[in-house]
Structure formats: structure tokens, C-alpha cells
Amino acid sequence: MSAAPARPARRRVLPRPRVLLGSVLAGFFIAVLVVQAYINAEFTGDHIQDEVGDQAGVPPAILRGGPIINTTGGQESTTRLPDRTIALTFDDGPDPEWTPKVLEVLRRHDAHATFFVVGSQVARNPAVARQVVDDGNELGLHTFTHPNMQRLAPWRRELELSQTQMAIARATGVRTNLARFPYSSKNAAIDEVNWRLIKEAGALGYLVVVNDTDSNDWQRPGPDKIIADATPAGDQSAVILFHDAGGDRAQTVAALDRFIPQMKARGYRFTTVTEGLNLGIAAQTGTEALSPLPLNPDAPAGDAWRGLAVLWTVGLADGMVAVIAVLFLVVGLLTIGRTLLLLLLATRHARQRRKPGWTWGPPVTEPVSVIVPAYNEKEGIEAAVRSLASGDHTEIEVVVVDDGSTDGTADLVDRMRLPNVRVVRVPNGGKPNALNTGVAMARHDLIVMVDGDTIFEPEALRLLVQPFADPAVGAVAGNVKVGNRETTVALWQHIEYVIGFNLDRRLYEVMNCMPTVPGAIGAFRRTALAEVGGVSDETLAEDTDVTMALCRAGWRVVYEENARAWTEAPTTMEQLYRQRYRWSYGTMQAMWKHRKALSDSGASGRFGRVGLPFLALFGLALPMLAPVVDIMLVYGLVFWELEETAIAWLGMLALQLFTAAVAFRMDRESLKPLLKLPLQQFAYRQLMYLVLLQSATTALTGGRLRWHKLNRAGLAAPPAAVQVRVPAQKRPASPSPAELQPTGDGRALHSGDRQIPDQLGRVHRRVREHDVQ
16 A cells, blocks of 8 residues: 655644744733723713613503612512601722712711722722721722623623622622612613613612712712712702712812711711611611611631632733833833934934945955855855955955855855955864864954855945054944845845844944944954954854954954945744844843943943843833834724824834834935835734744753745846956865864964964864754
């Protein structure tokens, strides 16, 4: 029987651990925001009411009856308070500012009241709710989120009441038999829809309380008007509606302080609703109630424990939204601050460099050695080497260090037979080792380091080394361009590269804290490299590591915008993720390695106190926090004011577009790719958040990151096609493998009469446990 054909492996956009991590974080934030929206979204003032509908199905006795409606056990009855009896009721609290002031007035005048509380407010202010009960006042339910109950499903209506009951149980240890619906009014306003809700509440064991008199204090008409509206006619009783939350209640407190003594002077007594109900039943029957309803009965233990979960959930949601709001402010301030710095310093840098007659100094014509570390680079190595060997500098030596390739990379270069190119074959030992070997084999003192997939423009090498006319310059960063812009992912990177190189590196140079000379195009003095021990293999970001070391050693690191090289960018999200993961992790390693610069003096201290904090803020913190902008956008569009949210987000986008446009103009690039900037910003923010989060997690847990080889397709000629012009130079013979072995003590490697420091002579050692590109 023949074997079944193997199923092709399914490709993932991102590796599974990243998807899982992102899904968990996204799910957590969504859950928190949904809870927060549930708590807050529907809360509006009590004065907003629906029109009264058909009342044909409402019993006339209910429409003309008292404000306490009893539909428990299938009955349909109402109760009024006895004459000259007032039950003060307060809706929408507890409020941390106004409820205590209302309680103070009640204590001063020896009066009690009933507080119809919102469950979410009880969860936020449990101590205030407890004080209401401790003062002898009564609690009633006013739902958990203050919605219009007519617009909710039955299960949601029941949940609104039960959640509030649990919050009260946890905060105060009591329960209540009373409920009042948001936006309810008087008996005469009950229609068939509301009557159905009242009967549903009765089936759950609740007495529904409306009001006889509305103080209209929500309008803030002044204490005199509030008192006039609250005062019952003649000697009639009244359940009076006030508010102790939902806005400025100073007029309510002032009116209450006068209203209570005035009514007591007229012979009125003040009770809670339940006390008034018991008195009313006694008056109707002519005898005292045999089983009067208790005031604030004890809550079941189970409700108190369930209420703990409610309080914690509300607290977590409030806390997370507060944190997100603060982070949004931080992101906004960082973005604005970075933009101002970029526009001020980077544009000043550009204007200075473009002044007529500006030069670095006398032309630099010294010969240059170009080091090309290559591991399985057969797709692009020939184009890269041709572009380097044909540069218009006076004398160019290209050293291709084949780092144990298995795809014939070295043979391809050998077959090119270019006279100024030689191949050095070494066992696979990692990129830093390959670079150090190339430096050891190089004949010249100006060293250019190049990735094996990078194509140089004809004048790039000559322009790249011109800053060495300044003896203080130890390294030069060139201008990396994305050569494969056909896919959306690559085009996004083109936008990122243009902004990063044309603004960020200008800014870093002006501040004298350049953190990275890119591996794709960077030049170094041999003496500067030797001073810092060569290219270190202690981090995965060897270019960042060596650049920081040069800055700490006092060398100046500059940017040459006109030295342009074209590189092949990752074309899939998975490849991009792996690359940025390695970059971010390596950058964190380098920052940690050079942390002592924070307390150093001299050049090292200047870099530590300027460069490291700047990189931490704008290279790590800002990308990690940037997704907050999109979280707030989605949350705001769904749950907040649409117009204000859209304006805020579009303002941030406009700022980014303006910054990008400046960078593109500086680099003389077409602005057309910026049409995809909104999508690029949205996608990159989420990607970089996950990259940095996973990088930080890897670093904090002591994990080791493998160096993943990117898939290369080979880079076609860039827009300005490279013309091959090979100088007439004698091709040196390639050294034998025996010449590349370390000396017996492993401390030094000789190339001719040149002795290279120990860091440059370690040929065989791998970069710890990494796979090497």
C-alpha cells in the first residue's frame, strides 16, 4: 500500500506563541473595557424620560394609588404614607462628595431617609454606602448601571437588580426589599410597559417605589424653587424625590437644610419608606401591622461573597481604564515631544548639511576595506558584491567572510573573479565572529561593514567615508533604503526606514547619542574598533552594541544621508515579527550591558544620561504603549462620544502624517506611500507592542533567543541601477583554512604584521546557543 501524501504545512501569519500571547492580552483588555462600558455607558440623568404609553391595561387603583406598589405574591395594591408624613428619597448615589453632605444635614435635623442606590456606585463607594446604613437610613435598588429598564431583555433587568443587591450586601451587610426604576415618575405616568416591569419586580419579591412629589433638583433652579416643588399640599403625605449624585448637588443640600425644619414646624414627621409603609398599613387596617417589614434586613452570606466579586470587577475595570487613560496621555505627550524634537533638531541638521559649500573637511581618499559577512546568501550575494566592488571610491577592497554557508555562497563569489574581491571561509561562528575575522583580514584602516543582501549605489562608499575627515568621527551610519517595495509589508517598512533614518538619526547625531550604526551600511575607523574590543558577540544586536561602546569611548558617530544602500526587507508578517523580535531583544541586551554608563563620568556618562533614557523612552516605551491610542479609539467610537474620539485620533494621525511628510521630503522620496500610513501605524503599533512585550518577557525570564535566518528572494536593482565598474586591481589570493585558525593560546590572530585584539581573533566560537545568519 502506498503511503498517503503528506499534507502541506499550514503557514501562520505569526508563530503560535505570539498569537496566543496577543489573543490573551487582547481578550483581557476587551473584557475590561466591556465591563467598564457596561458600568458607565448608559448612565444619564433621571430627568430623561420616555413618553407615557397606553395605560388601558394598568388597573385604575394603581394609577390613582399611593407611591409604594406591591405586586408580590400576585397581589396588586398600593400604599400611601399617613398624613403629615414625609419620606425623603435620594436617587443615583452613593456619591463620595454629596452623599456625606446630605447625611450631615439629616443628622443635624434628626431625620432619616431612603437612598435608592446605583449598584456600580456602591461598588465604587462602599464606605459611603455603609455610612448611610450606620446612620439609620434605608437603602433601595436603583439598578446597577442606571439603564432604561424598558429597553432591556428580562434576564438583563433581573441582573440589574440582583447585582445591585449583591453590591449592597458586600458593602453594608444588609439587603433591601425596595426598588425604584430609573426614569420612573408618579403613579399617573405608569403605562402598560412599566406595569409589566413592576409586576416582574414583584415576582422577584420587590416593592416598587415611585414618588408623590419631585423636587426637580436636577435642574438646579435654586434652593427656594427646590423647596417649593418638594412641599406637599396641605397636610398630605409625600414620598419626595431628591438626588444625592449625578452632578453638583450644592443646591439640594442647601434646600434640604431649610426644608426639614420648615416641615417639622408644620407638624410633619420624617420616616424612611419602609417605616412609612408600616405606618400606612397600620392606618389602613386600624391596627399595627402584625409583621412589619424590617428596615435593612441582614443579607445572606452568599450574597456578600458574590458581592465581593462584583466590587473587585468594578474596581479592576475602573482601575484599568484609568491606567489606559493615563497611558494615552503619556503616549500623546511622548509623541508630541518627539515630534517637536525631530522637527527642531533634525531639520536644523538637514539645513546645515545642505548649505552651499558645506563639507566634512578635505576629501577622504584613503583606501577602504568592505567586510561582507555571509551565511547562505546565494540569492543576493552577487548583486551585493558587484555593487561594492564597482564603487567610485579611489581604492576598494571587498572581503566576503563566508560563515559556514551550505548553499554555495562562497563559490558564487569566487566564480565572479573580481580582482578587488576575496573570499574568506570560516567555520560557522556567528555574525560578530565573521565581522571580526573580516576586520582582521582587511588591509586598510577604514572599515565598512555591509550585510550580504545589500546593494550600494555607485557613490555610496565614497560618500560614506567622507565624515572621517573629522578625526573625532569614529563611525558613520549610512542611509538604508528598502529595495523591495512591492508588498504592503515591505512598503510599510519603507515608510519606517525613511522616517527613522531621516529624522531619528539626524536627531541622535545632534544630541551626540547615536545608538546604532546599521549593519546594512556602516563605516568605522580600525582604531576605534580596536579601542572597544571589536564587534562583541554578547548581544544579538551587535551593531547597536558596538555603536554604544564607541559613544561611551568618546568617539563621534554621525549620519551621512547621501550614502545610500538598498536592502531586502521581510515580506511577510511572520518574517517581520522574527526580525523585529531579534532587534528589540538585542537592543534591550545592549542597553542592559551598557547600563553602567548612567553613573559614569565623561563621554560615557553623557551617553548614559542622554542616549539610554532617550532610547528607553522613544525606542521602547513609546512603541510598547502606542497601541493604547487604538484601544481608546475603538472604545471611544463604541462607548464614548463619536465626534470627540474621532477628532482626537485623527489629530494624532495628522501629527504622524506631518512628521512622515517632512522625512520623505528630506529624503526626496515620493509622498504616495504615505497613503498607507494610517494602516501602517495601526498594524505596526500592535506588532511592535507584541514584539517588545515578548522581548521584555524573554529578557526578564532569562530566556535565550535563536537567530532566525530570514528567507531571501534576492534584490533586483534599485531605482538608480548600479553600473558595474570594476577597478583594475590585482585580485589577491584567498587565504587557506589553515591561515584562519586561531593561535595556540587563542588570544590573538596575526594577519601579516598586524596583531588583532582577542575579541577579533575568535574564529570558531559560536554566539552562545544561537543559530547564526
